[in-house]
Amino acid sequence: MNMREQISPLSRGHFGQVWLERDRVLNELRAVKYVDPSSVSPDLDGWSAEARAMSLGDGERHVVRIYGAEVLPTGPVIVMEYLPGGSAADRWGGKPAPVKEAVGVAIDACRGVEFLHANGMLHRDIKPANILFTGDGVVKVSDFGLARPLGHVPDPFTSIYVRHEAPELQTGQAETVQSDVYAMGVTLFRLLCGDACLPVLPIDELRLATAAGEYPPRGTWPPHVPKKVRKAVETALAVDVNKRHRSMRDVRLALEQSLPEVSWQPAVFSGREISWDGPSSSGERWKIQLVLDGSASKVVVRFQKTSSFRLKSALCRSGLSQAEARKYAEKLLEAIATGNEKKFELERP
Secondary structure (H helix, E strand, O other): OOOEEEEEEEEEEOOEEEEEEEEOOOOEEEEEEEEOHHHOOOOOHHHHHHHHHHHHHHHOOOEOOEEEEEEEOOEEEEEEEOOOOOEHHHHHOOOOOOHHHHHHHHHHHHHHHHHHHHOOEEOOOOOHHHEEEOOOOOEEEOOOOOOEEOOOOOOOOOOOOHHHOOHHHHHOOOOOHHHHHHHHHHHHHHHHHOHHHOOOOOHHHHHHHHHOOOOOOHHHOOOOOOHHHHHHHHHHOOOOHHHOOOOHHHHHHHHHHHOOOEOOOOOEEEOOEEEEEEEEOOOOEEEEEEEOOHHHEEEEEEEEEOOOOEEEEEEEEEEEOHHHHHHHHHHHHHHHHOOOHHHHOOOOO
């Protein structure tokens, strides 16, 4: 008797398919990965590495749990916890995420990968689609199909996701924890900027742009992303490994220190107006409106205290060129996010 009941397919990738199944004995839902035999080496080393990496999750809140692994006549199978919250790729659909949410997700993902590194494993496939959520929002790192022990010898079955490939790997250097650090940097860049910021390039051109530090394009930061957050991400993306974060712990600490006081939502465009909405950790809410009208452009700030629902509208500056207005709005976004709005003589009601 089959101890699991297949319900529906969850996802399909290069290495197999994942199904939602019910454990008939425990009456609990599981995610079951059926690995394509052609995607693993004949001795099943890659599959064994994936199963071992996932088994480490029993000791870490931010790594998906594994309940069992076996080899069936149809190929290897891994039974995992089911995560109904979907992935970071699903949650934001390739569009920019709110700053604090994106950074918070990355911090927790860093904890998961940090745990893997401490136990001698590289993830090698960090991307938004492999960061999942439980039903109550706990972040879990998943999909260890490319995971390998630190110091492994590359083989034809271990090629990694080229769009998140660290530049040094193109010259044959060994993979290290800093390779995962780079992939985490690309992941957070995508969450903050949206996938539309990434040019679609042929593989050869992509590798050249990566080696030159032009991919991801560091000059395309949305104006609402604070400078400390940008710096943390750009350090993870450093082409020179000596200038890159040395460990996933270093990435996490840099991100924790960069968390903004006001978390700006991605910009909303309406005709000639661009607006940003930003809730603060204390429950207050800011709104900045940039009105583009040739040489008569202006920037407007609104502030709301949630407790009293009092709204203040203050015209900060008007009669600006569009370029001046954009620059002023970016400075204001940065100042408010970091709690330095007094530099602009804005008084709270």
